[in-house]
Structures are given as C-alpha cells and as structure tokens.
Amino acid sequence: MVSVFRSIGSFEATSSLSTWLHRIVVNASLMKLRTKKRRLAGGVVEIDIDEYLPRFLEDGHQVEPSQPWPESPETQLERDELRTLVRESIDKLPETHRVVLHLRDIEELSTEETAEILDITPNAVKIRLHRARQALRTLLDEHMR
Amino acid sequence: MSTCETVIAFLDDYVAETLPADRRESFDHHLAACPSCVAYLASYRETIRLAKATIEDIPPEVITAIVATIARNTPRP
Numbered sequence: 001m002v003s004v005f006r007s008i009g010s011f012e013a014t015s016s017l018s019t020w021l022h023r024i025v026v027n028a029s030l031m032k033l034r035t036k037k038r039r040l041a042g043g044v045v046e047i048d049i050d051e052y053l054p055r056f057l058e059d060g061h062q063v064e065p066s067q068p069w070p071e072s073p074e075t076q077l078e079r080d081e082l083r084t085l086v087r088e089s090i091d092k093l094p095e096t097h098r099v100v101l102h103l104r105d106i107e108e109l110s111t112e113e114t115a116e117i118l119d120i121t122p123n124a125v126k127i128r129l130h131r132a133r134q135a136l137r138t139l140l141d142e143h144m145r
Numbered sequence: 146m147s148t149c150e151t152v153i154a155f156l157d158d159y160v161a162e163t164l165p166a167d168r169r170e171s172f173d174h175h176l177a178a179c180p181s182c183v184a185y186l187a188s189y190r191e192t193i194r195l196a197k198a199t200i201e202d203i204p205p206e207v208i209t210a211i212v213a214t215i216a217r218n219t220p221r222p
Contacts, residue, residue, distance in 0.1 A: 054185070060148025065181035069188045086195045105196045130157040137185075137192040144188070 046094045052135035069144040089139040097132035104129050147175040152182050156189055 055063040073079050090098060103114040104125070111129075115122040152172050158164045159172055176182055 054153055056148075056150040060150040062149045062153075062181050062185070066185040066188065068184045069191055072191075082195065083199055087199050090196065090199065101196060105193050106200050108197075126157065133157070133189060133192055133196075134153075136196065137188055140192060140195070141188065 044088075044091050047092050047135065047139070049094055049097060049131055049135045052138040053131060054134060054138075066141075067145050069141075085143055086136075086140065089136055092139060093132055093135060097128045097135070100125055100128040101132040101136065105133070147171045149175075149179060149182050149185075152176070152179075153185060156186065159186070160190060160193070 057063055073082055090101065093101065099118065100114060103109045103117065104111070109117070111122045111125045114125045118125070147168075152159070152175050155164065155168070155172075159169065162169075164172065176186065
C-alpha cells in the first residue's frame with residue numbers, strides 16, 4: 001500500500017478512482033512478484049499451465065474422469081490450512097494468468113476493467129481466466145480427494 | 146450433442162450464465178448423464194470460491210487514510 005501513497009501525485013482527477021488504485025496495486029504486485037522470484041531463485045516454481053489443463057480422448061471424454069471433492073472443512077484450523085494451500089497453489093500459476101485470476105475472481109473486476117488495467121484484449125482476459133481456474137483446480141484436486 | 150470436451154471448454158460461460166439458451170440446454174443434457182462433468186463443474190465452482198476466500202481485507206484505517214490523501218491532493222473546482 002505504500003506505493004499508493006507514493007503515486008498519489010500521479011492521480012488524475014479524470015481517472016476512475018478504482019481503476020487508478022487497481023493499476024497501482026497491480027504494478028506493486030508485479031514488482032513484489034519479480035522480487036520474490038529473484039529472492040527465492042528456485043523456490044516457488046511456476047507451472048507449465050498446459051500440463052495442468054484437462055485432457056480428452058478422441059471421442060471427447062475426459063482421459064481421467066473427475067471425482068467429487070468433499071464438503072468444505074468445518075474447523076477453523078482446517079479452513080486456515082486450506083486457505084494456505086490455495087494461496088500456495090495460486091503462486092504457482094504463471095504470472096500472466098495469476099494476475100488475471102487475482103483481478104477477476106479475487107478483486108471481482110469486470111473483464112473489461114481487467115483488460116484495461118493489463119492492456120490486453122477482453123478475449124485474452126477471458127481465455128487466461130478460464131485456463132487459470134482449470135490449472136488451479138488441477139493443483140488443488142490431488143489435495144481434495 | 147455436447148461432449149466432456151465442449152462442456153469444459155465453455156464452462157466459464159456456463160458458470161457465468163452467458164451461454165445461448167440452446168447451448169446451455171445441450172450442456173444440461175450432457176451433465177444429466179455425465180457424473181465426471183458434474184464433479185468437474187462442482188470443483189470448478191469451488192475453485193473460484195476458494196480463490197475468492199484468500200482475499201485479505203484492507204484495514205478501514207488504511208482506506209480512510211487513502212481517501213483523505215486523495216482529497217488533499219485533488220484540486221478543488
């Protein structure tokens with residue numbers, strides 16, 4: 001949040017306040033991610049997202065049939081553990097997809113707002129979001145069954 | 146006729162309820178007969194919910210400070 005205050009002078013009265021704030025937060029997040037990556041140097045490794053998407057047979061059926069997940073955990077400890085697992089799994093997503101997932105599913109920005117902030121097309125946002133969700137689902141799946 | 150592949154390819158639109166009525170009907174027809182896709186759909190929805198649940202609230206005092214700083218730096222008409 002410190003960068004929000006540092007950037008306060010660049011705020012233009014004509015800008016949408018939420019868009020302006022999100023742009024700063026995204027930029028700060030990207031910087032933090034790059035710093036974190038350098039510091040870890042081999043710690044958290046981003047996945048190859050294509051390897052975490054569902055695979056299909058020639059007839060269109062799933063190669064590995066999906067299994068139901070259990071009900072949400074009941075105790076606070078279990079909920080905290082699950083939240084940590086989800087955060088660690090999100091960290092493994094490629095940065096291009098992680099940022100889109102963050103803005104759309106966590107910050108709940110619209111496709112158009114996300115596209116504007118990241119300077120990509122709304123269709124690219126849509127594709128990256130769906131791929132990010134599918135890969136995150138695969139990462140969580142082995143822990144949820 | 147929808148397959149697992151076509152259903153999962155457009156699952157984001159299905160969840161967002163933005164599919165055309167005829168395609169949604171085709172998807173529902175497939176889901177009625179495919180436990181694997183039903184499980185995938187439920188876990189896809191749960192993935193979205195779990196991602197949302199990782200958010201950390203910004204403390205109210207920080208929001209108050211941001212608004213006050215913006216007010217100070219925004220020229221008055």
